[in-house]
Amino acid sequence: MSDTIYALSSGALPAGVAVIRVSGPFTSEVLLKLCGSLPLPRQAKLRSIRNRNGDVLDQGLVLYFNAPASFTGEDCAELQVHGGRAVVNAILAELDVIPGLRHAEAGEFSRRAFQNGKLDLVEIEGLVDLISAETEMQRRLAQEHSSGHLSKIYDGWARRLTHARAMIEAELDFADEDDVPGSVAEKIWADMRALKGEISDHLDGAGIAEIIRDGLKIVIAGEPNAGKSSLLNHLAQRDIAIVTDIAGTTRDILSIDLSLAGFRVQLFDTAGLRNTDDKVEQEGIRRARLTIDQADIVLLLADTPDGFVSLGVSQLAEKPIIRVGTKIDRSRLLWDKATVDVLISTQTSEGIDRLLDILADHLPDLSGQNALSLPTRKRHMSCLQQTLAAIDMSLAQSNRGLDIQAEYLRQAGDSLGRITGRVDVEDLLGVIFSEFCIGK
Numbered sequence: 001m002s003d004t005i006y007a008l009s010s011g012a013l014p015a016g017v018a019v020i021r022v023s024g025p026f027t028s029e030v031l032l033k034l035c036g037s038l039p040l041p042r043q044a045k046l047r048s049i050r051n052r053n054g055d056v057l058d059q060g061l062v063l064y065f066n067a068p069a070s071f072t073g074e075d076c077a078e079l080q081v082h083g084g085r086a087v088v089n090a091i092l093a094e095l096d097v098i099p100g101l102r103h104a105e106a107g108e109f110s111r112r113a114f115q116n117g118k119l120d121l122v123e124i125e126g127l128v129d130l131i132s133a134e135t136e137m138q139r140r141l142a143q144e145h146s147s148g149h150l151s152k153i154y155d156g157w158a159r160r161l162t163h164a165r166a167m168i169e170a171e172l173d174f175a176d177e178d179d180v181p182g183s184v185a186e187k188i189w190a191d192m193r194a195l196k197g198e199i200s201d202h203l204d205g206a207g208i209a210e211i212i213r214d215g216l217k218i219v220i221a222g223e224p225n226a227g228k229s230s231l232l233n234h235l236a237q238r239d240i241a242i243v244t245d246i247a248g249t250t251r252d253i254l255s256i257d258l259s260l261a262g263f264r265v266q267l268f269d270t271a272g273l274r275n276t277d278d279k280v281e282q283e284g285i286r287r288a289r290l291t292i293d294q295a296d297i298v299l300l301l302a303d304t305p306d307g308f309v310s311l312g313v314s315q316l317a318e319k320p321i322i323r324v325g326t327k328i329d330r331s332r333l334l335w336d337k338a339t340v341d342v343l344i345s346t347q348t349s350e351g352i353d354r355l356l357d358i359l360a361d362h363l364p365d366l367s368g369q370n371a372l373s374l375p376t377r378k379r380h381m382s383c384l385q386q387t388l389a390a391i392d393m394s395l396a397q398s399n400r401g402l403d404i405q406a407e408y409l410r411q412a413g414d415s416l417g418r419i420t421g422r423v424d425v426e427d428l429l430g431v432i433f434s435e436f437c438i439g440k
């Protein structure tokens with residue numbers, strides 16, 4: 001029997017309401033002790049919460065969920081009390097002295113949900129992402145994972161792998177029986193090739209998921225004094241970076257987070273690129289180049305058309321570069337014949353909306369997708385890659401016998417199962433008997 005655990009499940013105190021959660025076999029006793037009676041399951045009841053001496057600690061809404069119909073799959077309770085520090089501390093202290101009760105460890109409620117089959121690993125990771133989601137796209141992606149949509153896709157694939165193995169087993173074991181159609185296994189290879197395609201397509205979406213989760217990295221680069229830090233400050237609507245008319249002001253990398261069209265964007269300000277003898281500036285430029293290497297998009301700034309040319313940054317060649325002419329409030333004519341993507345002034349805000357539109361064009365186009373079923377974690381990717389490799393091996397081994405091919409399909413299924421944490425119990429015979437009338 002597991003311990004009964006408790007914790008404050010809501011956010012920082014003080015707050016209007018605090019939610020204290022209890023889960024485990026002693027939950028109903030805990031409620032009897034604190035509230036005098038057990039509310040009907042899933043019905044909120046206003047109760048006084050008392051300590052051992054009968055003194056009222058607070059009044060609040062009490063909810064009871066009986067196993068297995070709860071988040072953790074165990075008996076659970078929620079005390080919705082006033083979110084004052086002393087109130088919460090007094091209730092937690094009271095819980096602490098009840099025998100068999102202990103404070104929950106980080107993630108322990110979710111771990112119990114997993115152990116009791118309430119959530120799989122993808123759903124739990126989705127829940128973590130949902131709680132930390134800051135942009136609309138992050139929320140949508142996390143929602144897709146935490147609600148089990150992605151798990152359904154993986155489970156469907158796992159079923160097809162199991163089915164394919166079952167067909168092979170049937171062919172191997174019962175080929176001489178009448179009611180197994182000949183060469184059943186042949187039919188499954190078409191499906192395995194199709195599955196391979198589906199998993200590859202799914203993996204292709206990982207780049208989009210990474211942008212949604214980690215944000216699009218946009219680096220502001222250019223010659224000294226081009227107005228890089230001014231642009232960062234303007235977009236942040238705060239004075240974050242030091243701005244002076246001295247070329248070579250910025251040395252350290254500064255970054256801010258923005259939300260652009262629902263996506264997270266990380267914007268980096270860097271040291272102006274030039275040849276210099278100043279040691280500190282040299283180090284700043286080295287860091288700037290490293291940051292440019294990591295960029296998804298580079299905003300190349302210059303306050304004269306020659307500024308782009310004089311940079312000669314060969315490292316930029318492979319990135320999407322947006323050429324931004326700056327300070328047009330004072331030098332519009334300069335740009336008459338220049339090739340430039342957008343002209344801006346951080347003083348008058350001219351061109352800034354246009355710049356943001358151009359950036360938004362570089363965000364993934366999700367208009368056709370109402371479901372974001374994308375792999376988000378390295379863990380998912382590596383399991384999916386192993387699954388693909390194993391299916392590939394199975395397809396390639398046709399001359400070595402069905403049993404070897406089936407073994408690779410088993411490995412593929414295991415790799416897939418590791419994503420959700422549900423490595424299937426051998427269900428082959430079940431599939432065989434449901435589809436054939438063997439041994440009747």
Ligand SMILES: Nc1nc2c(ncn2[C@@H]2O[C@H](COP(=O)(O)OP(=O)(O)OP(=O)(O)O)[C@@H](O)[C@H]2O)c(=O)[nH]1
Nearest residue numbers: 224225226227228229230245248249250272345346
């Ligand atoms: N008129 C005008 N001046 C600007 C504009 N943007 C920046 N400046 C000025 O240009 C100078 C340099 O601006 P910064 O933002 O520090 O330039 P930087 O590219 O960060 O320079 P380094 O950090 O030295 O590489 C400052 O004096 C700014 O006030 C603008 O849109 N219009």
Ligand SMILES: [Mg+2]
Nearest residue numbers: 228229249250
């Ligand atoms: Mg600067």
